[in-house]
Amino acid sequence: MDVKKQLKNLPTISGVYLFRDSKREILYIGKAVNLRSRVRSHFNNPKSWLSQVAKIETRPTNSEITALILESQLIKKHRPPYNVQWKDDKNYFYVAVTSETFPRIFITHQPPQATVYGLQSTERDTQDTDNAKQVIKEWGSNSRPLATNRRLSTVDRRPIAIGPFVDGNALKSTLRVLRKIFPFRSCKTMPRHPCLQYHLGRCLAPCLLQGKAQSVKRKATTQNLKLQKEHPRNTNVLSKILRGQKSATLSKLKKAMVQAGQKQNFEQAAKIRDQMTGLEKVLVNSQIIKPLLNKKVLKTKNYKSKMVSEVGPLKTSWYGRVEAYDISNISGESAVGSMIVFENGQPKKSNYRRFKIKTVRGANDIAMIKEVLQRRLRHHEWPFPDNILIDGGPAQLNAALEVMAQNSPTPALPLSTEGGELKTKNYKSKMMSEVGPIETHVFSLAKKQEKLYNTKNHSPIPLAKLKPEVGFLIQRVRNEAHRFALNYHHQLRKRQLL
Template sequence: MIPKGIVIGNRRLPDTPGVYLMKNAAGAILYIGQAGNLKRRVTSYFTRPQDERLERFVREIRRIDYRRTDTALEALILEAQLIKKFSPPWNVREKDDKSFLYVELTDEKFPRVLLARGRDEPHGARFGPFTAAASIREALRILRRIFPWSTHTPEQIERSSKPCFEYELGLCPGTCANRITKQEYLKNIKNIRLILEGKKKKTIAALTQEMRSASRRLEFEKAGTLRRQLFALQHIQDVALLTDSQPTPPRAKKGLPAAHFRIEGFDISNIFGASAVGSMVVFTDGEPDKREYRKFRIKTVHGAHDIAMLKEVFRRRFGHRPRTGGWPLPQLILVDGGAGQVNAAHTTLRAYQLRIPVVGIAKGSDRKKNEVFGKIPRGVELRTLVRVRDEAHRFAVRYHKTVRGRMFIDSRSMIQ
């Protein structure tokens, strides 16, 4: 529940896509975020366990305003526009930060639609910043299915008699093989530009007028293409953009990276206790964050005691906490295993006075299905947790093989 002391714009939050603006007592904007479900996203800030830094942020909030949008895609674009306009302190990591993603329409005869970092030299019009890389990439995939664009460099344009593979998929309009005129291609780019400017209604109006004109001229094939674009634009299925179940505002401290919903996955790998290692993988907003992966060589456990090994890994991991300048805390812990592994995690968390949800996923007795131990937090998908489990297992096995290989080489050296 949202505390009573916080004022909600229009008194209640809707179950619809949109952008929310969190403000302090003076009315200054602290943070701007987007959601596929405003009520669920905003409420989660006050119902999920947070670390000290985020608790301080939540205590500052005194008012929450919002703006509705028709789709999560439009919410993503509106969020970028508002962040650029207001530069809220909990969105912007450093005032000169150049690591956010931007969408760039290149300055070329047949413009390309690219993703670029703020630090990169611009080569055309830019839109952004976009703070969620996975979301903007998915947004572009959705838009390209409606308005195909070319990824070919100027040197590759009109150089082939045969269209590329993306043309067969309906993603490239055929610039590579001279299948589209410059005039028609630029219409697609104009529509993409309008959408990135938050002008979807203007795009729909222009497409409707062009479709009617094509029908009057008896250009039925063109009218059919425009009708399909209109329908797709009005019925965007942007479920993949809904990261609203995984909120956490970025770090406000200068120089630190943004933190979103962080899942840490753990696994142990050994052969009858030999060459024992542990792994920690990190998924941020549902995607692997390999820079945050960690490996542990088991030091205190001898013999095949996987749960004791897991406890050692947890003790060493949670010895690196934010308050000591260490690793950020996760919003969810996933272990490869059952009740024993989940209990091992809870035991360690209690010792460190931490309250973080723990879920275990074990392959069933027939090794053909996944058995879940613990309660999966609302909004987190099982398929994401399975991916985390499988990645933790892969990473642990890989490290175990490396350690075992070194031991084998060392043993041969001793024999010789």
């Protein structure tokens, strides 16, 4: 199939994409929050090697975390020639795990000589665990106090690494989230007193095991002893998650929870239960979606619908480009409109725009929304969004749909609801370019009701019925549009008072 035709059929969810040549050799591997937008961006500024691309293969996932891990695994396995960073390992990121009694976890550009995807069980590791148990035993024993200046033993070995990872920001964000669930040590040299990370619940403070004996005794509580036993387990769990072993990790945690309950250690069982719940929320829908069976996956007409049906109740990706609009005025005075942009779930403030209302007199939010959208749509040089969110109810939504139908380079996609789910209606339009039309979904969100409207003919969808991460993102986008409009409105009013 021609590459331009393949571009039209790409899904708009997160995943990994592979460029192959006519001999099916892999040329390049990348990840994307929105596969269609990311892959198309390569061809907007084509490079000479892109002429070799004969097939675009995608491996859709349901979360950016899984896409990050899958990209790492595929690059490590295939080493594509045009992933030029492989020529210099310093352009890649690795998660290093030291081989100390209480391992330190950190991100590095320089992988160890023996790079693996996770912790390996060796005799020396077993010895380290035994050493840790002995330290804890001595800590709680009155007959064998710790030596005055005894410090934790370390092993003079290179750390092992998990990787490589391409996106450093995504990797750091992932570790920040996981650290809240599975605290770990990151300090290069352990201090004599617990640091801020311990008080924030992000570290188990193995530094409590060192220092003067009397100081240790004062801190030697049953709770601290239990915390120290968790450190090796947390490190092992983190390494497995970064290797993509979600199911095995959850299964092991569940087994540990049951065992703790059988021993009537209900506090420990509850803690493991909370960790399982937190991990499931972080990795929600993070399994790798298996590619459809036949090799003609990009040729099937129903490919996109099949993939979209697996990503949850909201049948559009909110992790592409989202534009949100709001109006701010007092009885029509100092009326302004705002346009804010989110890409990949994060605000893109360089694309924010504000509009002073010029053609509307009096309090008429509907007419103001129309004016703002009409002025925005005149800027064909601005990237077109995947979703448009209007702050308001059905009236504001209908106004936006009317303007989009009259001025948009491609018609807006109204959505229908069946069985509590949003589904895209049949959509056909002339191609505005060789890579196909840009599909835009239009929504409005009522403030007090927190209900998402999509068309005038169907019931609104409460945000509470959507997946939490989607509902929170929609609220965040709406609130940011409101904040930006209100700030501009206040600026105009201050100028008028001067």
